[in-house]
Amino acid sequence: MEHPEKHSALSVLLVDDDQELCGMMTEFFALAGHRLTFSNNGRDGLAAALNGAHDLVILDVMLPVLNGFEVLKQLRRRKTVPVIMLTARVEAQDRILGLDTGADDYLPKPFDPDELLARIRAVLRRMEFTPSGPQQEVTLGNIRLNTTTREAWSSGELLQLTGMEFDLLEMLVRSAGRVVSREEITAALFEREATPYDRFLDVHISHLRKKLHDGQKLIRTVRGVGYMFTGAE
Template sequence: MKRTILLVEDDMLMREVITDYFQKEQWDVLEAENGRIALDLFEQNSVDLVVLDIMMPEIDGWSVCRRIREKSDVPIMIITARAEDEDHLMGFELGADEYVTKPLSPRVLVARATALMKRTEGTVGREGDTLVYGQLTVNRAAYTVYVAGTKINLSPKEYELLLFLIKHYGKVLPREYILDAVWGYDYLGDLRTVDTHIKKLRAKLGDEGRSIATVIRSGYKFEMER
C-alpha cells in the first residue's frame, strides 16, 4: 500500500535528500519549507505520516504539532538538532509518536517511519477493546490481563501503567513523563515510584515481563520480539 508523508523541513538540501529516500521506498512525499505551508498541505491532502522539523520560520514545529493533534491522530515524527530531555517531554506531551535527533541517516529515518506505520496499522494502538501482543492479552472493556491464557491480577495503577506503555509501543519513555502521565502532575512521590511499579509489573507478567525494557539513562519502553 502506497503511503503519503508530509515532510516539513526548512533546510532545502536536507529536505531533498530525505524526499529522495522516501520516494525510493514508494512513498508519496508532500514537501513544506515552513509551518504555514505544512498546515495548508495537511488541510488539503490525505496524509499518513508527518515528519516534522522543530526550528522553522513563520510557525514552529511545536505549534504545527499541536494544531495537527487538535484535529487528527496521524502519526507524527519529530526531527530536531536539540537533544535535551525537556524537548523530548514537550514532543510527547504534544502527542508526537517518534523523536529523531539530528544528525540523522535518511535510510534509518525511512526505516523508523516504516516501523512506526506498521505499529500504527497493527493490533497495538487500535481503539478496539482487546489488545493482543505475543502471549499478552489486555481486554480494556473488562479491565483484564492474561498471559498465555492465565489471568493476571494487577493493581489499578499497574494496569494503567501497562496500558500506557503499550499505547506508546517501541517508544522510549522518560521516567518523568511516565510519572506525570500515570500518577499526575500533582503527585508528590519521586521517580523511584515508577521503578518500583515496573519491577512489580514485570514479575507479574512472568516471561512476558521482558517486553518492558530498561533504556539506560533514559527510561523504559514496551517492545516485544516477534
C-alpha cells in the same frame, strides 16, 4: 546512502525549511517506492497536514512562521496522524516537550535516512489493527483492554489513550507481577535499543499513570530496572 528495501507505498509529509534536505528526502523516499511531499514553513506545513491524506508527518522543530511545537499543538486538536519530530537541539526538555504535545517519536539531526524510514515503519506498525476479526479482551482487576478496537477501560471508564499508551499498557498488563525492563519495552515498542538519557519511555509512563485510576500504584517503578504492573487498584 544505500537504496532502501521496498515496502508498501506510503504518503509522507515532511515539514522542514532545509530545501536541500527536502530534495534529498524526496528522492530517497521515491527510491523506496514511497511518496514524500514537503512544506518549508510551519504555516504551510500545518495546512498540508490538515488537508492532506498522509500516513505520517515528519516535523522539524525549528521552522519559520510557526515552530514545530506550535504546528504539532494545532495539528493534534484536529488530527491523530502519527508525527515524528526532527530536532537539532540537544536539550532533553525540547524532546520531552514534543512528546508532551503529541509526537509519536523523535529523531535528532543529523540523521540517517534509513533510520528515519525504520522509525516510520515502527510507528505505523504500532498503529495497525484488524477490527474485522474476533474481539480479543484482556482483563486484570479493574483494567480491561480490547485489543481489536484498541480501547481500554479503568474502573469502567473509557480511557482516551494514544496508540503508544495503549501498546504500553497492554504490554504491562500482560506482564503483570513481573518487572519489565526498559530495554525490553524499548525493543518491543520502539524497535531500538534503550539509551541512558532517553526520556521517551518515561514521558509515556507518566501520561499513562495520570489517565489510569490510581495509576501511581498500578505501575510501579523498579529503580534502575524498569516497571511492573501490580494489577491492584
